Structure formats: structure tokens, C-alpha cells
Amino acid sequence: MAQQTDIRQVSLDASGVTVAFGGFRALTDVTLSITPGAVHGLIGPNGAGKTTMVNVLTGFQAPTGGQVTLGRRDVGVLSAHDLRRAGIARTFQAGRLFTGFDVLDNLAVTGVGLGHSRHASEVEAMRLLDWMGVPHLAEVPAAGLPYTDERRVGIARALMFAPQFLLLDEPAAGMSETEAADLAALINRVASDLGTGVLLIEHNVGLVLSVSDHVYVLDAGQIIEEGDRGVITASRAVRDAYFGADQEAA
Numbered sequence: 285m286a287q288q289t290d291i292r293q294v295s296l297d298a299s300g301v302t303v304a305f306g307g308f309r310a311l312t313d314v315t316l317s318i319t320p321g322a323v324h325g326l327i328g329p330n331g332a333g334k335t336t337m338v339n340v341l342t343g344f345q346a347p348t349g350g351q352v353t354l355g356r357r358d359v360g361v362l363s364a365h366d367l368r369r370a371g372i373a374r375t376f377q378a379g380r381l382f383t384g385f386d387v388l389d390n391l392a393v394t395g396v397g398l399g400h401s402r403h404a405s406e407v408e409a410m411r412l413l414d415w416m417g418v419p420h421l422a423e424v425p426a427a428g429l430p431y432t433d434e435r436r437v438g439i440a441r442a443l444m445f446a447p448q449f450l451l452l453d454e455p456a457a458g459m460s461e462t463e464a465a466d467l468a469a470l471i472n473r474v475a476s477d478l479g480t481g482v483l484l485i486e487h488n489v490g491l492v493l494s495v496s497d498h499v500y501v502l503d504a505g506q507i508i509e510e511g512d513r514g515v516i517t518a519s520r521a522v523r524d525a526y527f528g529a530d531q532e533a534a
């Protein structure tokens with residue numbers, strides 16, 4: 285029991301992360317920390333390096349410099365599968381569901397991949413769909429899901445067996461304002477009820493500012509600002525990054 289508490293207090297830390305693609309630096313010396321039970325936002329203009337950062341944090345992209353650690357573990361040496369087993373889950377911009385399965389099986393497969401029995405995985409999948417308020421989706425074929433349900437199922441799948449950290453890549457893309465508000469409520473519950481540390485990458489800056497305890501702003505591969513909603517909205521550097529320094533007076 286004491287050990288479980290310790291695990292929940294470990295943070296996911298990127299320290300001095302640099303990623304170069306040939307001569308081009310997508311990230312330069314990025315340092316950030318994701319703590320349990322809190323929502324962190326990662327925003328920035330197009331091409332700022334947000335997806336590259338998620339890929340580094342989830343083992344899909346090896347950093348050229350710096351490192352990512354989970355407690356004392358170097359995340360860079362773990363495969364994407366081992367990372368998930370270590371408690372780091374992500375969603376993708378495209379749903380990536382198994383279209384031949386229904387929703388329950390899509391979730392259960394993840395549980396089996398994590399080493400749980402099929403029965404335990406199905407029980408957890410049903411519990412999770414109930415918790416998210418969408419039990420009616422259980423037997424719906426994944427192939428026929430409306431877009432926003434597909435997004436929700438992607439999140440449910442990432443939440444199987446309560447990961448320590450959840451990284452959400454553009455989860456609100458294509459959602460209406462009402463759907464984005466529902467998503468915001470869900471993200472808050474994931475952090476507060478499950479104790480999961482969330483990193484939210486979004487173009488919808490309003491959504492990020494409304495749910496995040498701490499926001500990082502990337503521009504041209506570097507963190508140019510970080511802090512709570514008040515700090516970000518008051519930041520001249522953030523305004524310049526989004527609108528250009530010349531537009532400041534406008």
C-alpha cells in the first residue's frame with residue numbers, strides 16, 4: 285500500500301530535451317514536468333513542436349539530447365509497450381481503433397496487452413464506460429462510431445487500468461463547443477478522481493486554459509512561457525508567438 289502511494293507521487297520529467305531532424309531542430313532544450321493528479325497544457329502555434337514532444341514523452345521519438353525520466357527510470361530506453369505498462373498512456377490525433385471489434389473489445393484488448401486476463405479486462409472496460417457515462421457504446425462496432433464517440437473511446441482505451449499519466453494529443457479537434465465542454469469535464473475528473481497526471485496538447489487554447497493547472501507554451505521548439513492561466517494570458521511573449529510581435533499594438 286505504501287509503495288502504491290510512492291508510485292503515485294512520481295512525476296514524468298523531460299529535462300533539456302532536444303530533437304533534431306537532420307539539420308533542423310524541432311525541440312531545443314525543453315524541460316517540463318507532469319505531476320500526478322494535475323492537468324498540464326502544452327500549447328503553441330503550428331509547427332511549434334508539440335507533437336514531437338508527446339512522441340518523445342511516449343517513446344515514439346528518441347531525443348537527440350536530454351532525457352525523459354519517470355522517477356528514477358529513464359523512459360528513453362523503454363519500448364512504447366513497456367512505457368504503457370509503466371503507466372504512461374496516450375491518445376492519437378486519429379482514433380486508431382480496431383475497426384473489426386466492438387467498443388468493449390477495443391478496450392479489453394488493451395487490458396490483455398497490459399497482462400490482465402480477458403475477463404478482468406472486460407470487467408474493467410465496462411466499469412470505465414460506466415464511469416465515463418457511455419455504457420451504451422459497449423457493443424457498438426468501432427467502425428461505425430461517430431467522430432466524437434471515436435475520440436471518447438480512444439480516451440477510454442488509454443484509461444484502461446488507470447495509467448499514472450495520460451497524454452492527450454488534440455482530443456478536441458473537430459468537436460463542437462458543447463462537446464469540448466464535456467471533454468473538459470472528463471479531463472478534470474481523470475485528474476481529480478483517478479489521480480492521473482494529464483498532459484493536454486490542443487489548438488483550442490481556451491479549452492487548455494480552462495482546465496489546466498499549469499500550461500507550457502512552445503514556440504519554434506522552445507518553451508517561451510509557463511504558468512497558470514493568469515500568467516499565460518498576461519504574457520507578451522505568448523501573444524507575440526501567436527500573433528507576431530508586429531501585431532502587438534493592434
Ligand SMILES: Nc1ncnc2c1ncn2[C@@H]1O[C@H](COP(=O)(O)OP(=O)(O)OP(=O)(O)O)[C@@H](O)[C@H]1O
Pocket residue numbers: 305308309310328329330331332333334335336337
Ligand atoms: N519526422 C520529421 N522529420 C522532419 N521534420 C519533422 C518531423 N516531425 C516533425 N517535423 C518538423 O518539426 C516541427 C515541429 O513539428 P510538430 O508536429 O511537433 O509541431 P506541432 O506543434 O505539433 O504542430 P501542429 O500544431 O501543426 O500539429 C515542424 O516544423 C515539423 O515540420
